[in-house]
Amino acid sequence: MKIRLKILVICCCPIFTFGQAVRSQVKSLVDSIASYNALCGLYIGDTDIKSSQYKFLNRLTNISTSKELLDLTKSTNTLVKCAAFQALCAKDSIEIIPVLRLHLYDTSLVSIRQGCFGWRQMTGDYFLQTFYYFLATKDSTYFVKNHTNLVAIDSLLxxxxxxxxxxxxxxxxxxxxxxxxxxxxxxxxxxxxxxxxxxxxxxxxxxxxxxxxxxxxxxxxxxxxxxxxxxxxxxxxxxxxxxxxxxxxxxxxxxxxxxxxxxxxxxxxxxxxxxxxxxxxxxxxxxxxxxxxxxxxxxxxxxxxxxxxxxxxxxxxxxxxxxxxxxxxxxxxxx
CATH class of the missing domain: 1.25.10 (Leucine-rich Repeat Variant)
Structure with missing residues (x-):
């Protein structure tokens, strides 16, 4: 494609209200993630340009605790809560189905950028998409253990x-x-x-x-x-x-x-x-x-x-x- 999508950076970092569980270094990292106008994949545009935000997303997974991420999923900023849930799934340190269930009613919109494509989707759909990707990495014992909860999610939907x-x-x-x-x-x-x-x-x-x-x-x-x-x-x-x-x-x-x-x-x-x-x-x-x-x-x-x-x-x-x-x-x- 000849048209390349550009990621706009907001110079002034947005200010969010975080719970006491979130440390200052995590807050600073979240502000960096939220300064973009979308959640970005590994590459942006039509070439091999790597997204700097993607590095922040990986770092969020590495330095944050599950408690901090749980707090961040309650943010009013769609980028923040989607990034936090993505990190929770990547850490695989807590039961995430109850978190997903809370967001099945979330119709706020989040912007996504992958390669040279961009779109918006409802936050609840992003949580489901991320969750099902997480499920694909699990073995059969996970499905047996969580069968009742998985059926409940499908039934609610x-x-x-x-x-x-x-x-x-x-x-x-x-x-x-x-x-x-x-x-x-x-x-x-x-x-x-x-x-x-x-x-x-x-x-x-x-x-x-x-x-x-x-x-x-x-x-x-x-x-x-x-x-x-x-x-x-x-x-x-x-x-x-x-x-x-x-x-x-x-x-x-x-x-x-x-x-x-x-x-x-x-x-x-x-x-x-x-x-x-x-x-x-x-x-x-x-x-x-x-x-x-x-x-x-x-x-x-x-x-x-x-x-x-x-x-x-x-x-x-x-x-x-x-x-x-x-x-x-x-x-x-x-x-």
Missing amino acids: FYDPKIRLAYKEGQIKGTNGDPLYYDRIRDIALNERVPVSVIALAKYKKQQDKEIIESYFANDKTLYHAIWAVREFPDPKFYPFLIKVFEEKWRHKHYSFPTWRILYQALAQYPNNKTLALFDKTIGARNKFRRETLGMYLAIAITKYPNPLFDKYQNKIQVDDFHKEFLNEEANLEN
């Missing part, structure tokens, strides 16, 4: 409505139509309104859930998930909503590429004359960018969900060799 972490979304996706989880998935989709839950709910294909799925079309933030849900549960009731979305999006000059991609796949579940008219409109678009871009999404849809009515488009959509490989990869994806 899935069943506690107050937890809104990204890891919970992963659990919801993982239910994959299992009848055991239907009641909980329906409750999440109806009351907690976690967007991915409507996709999970659609996989059960229950008539009683159609109004819930329909309601997700009313919000732009959940429109993509509603369309995906229809791809999983193509009931006739939902078809007019897909037509409306297509017509509205067609009038716009700006593109929501993920929405168009999933929209063509949902429409492919309804092989009728109206759908064919929309597909004809796509390949006949005057605008070259629209014709080629949306044509690619159409090609993915009819490759993923073939139907004799769609055969006529196979020779009408021009795809070069480079995009043919992309098309085949996309057509084989589950999402």
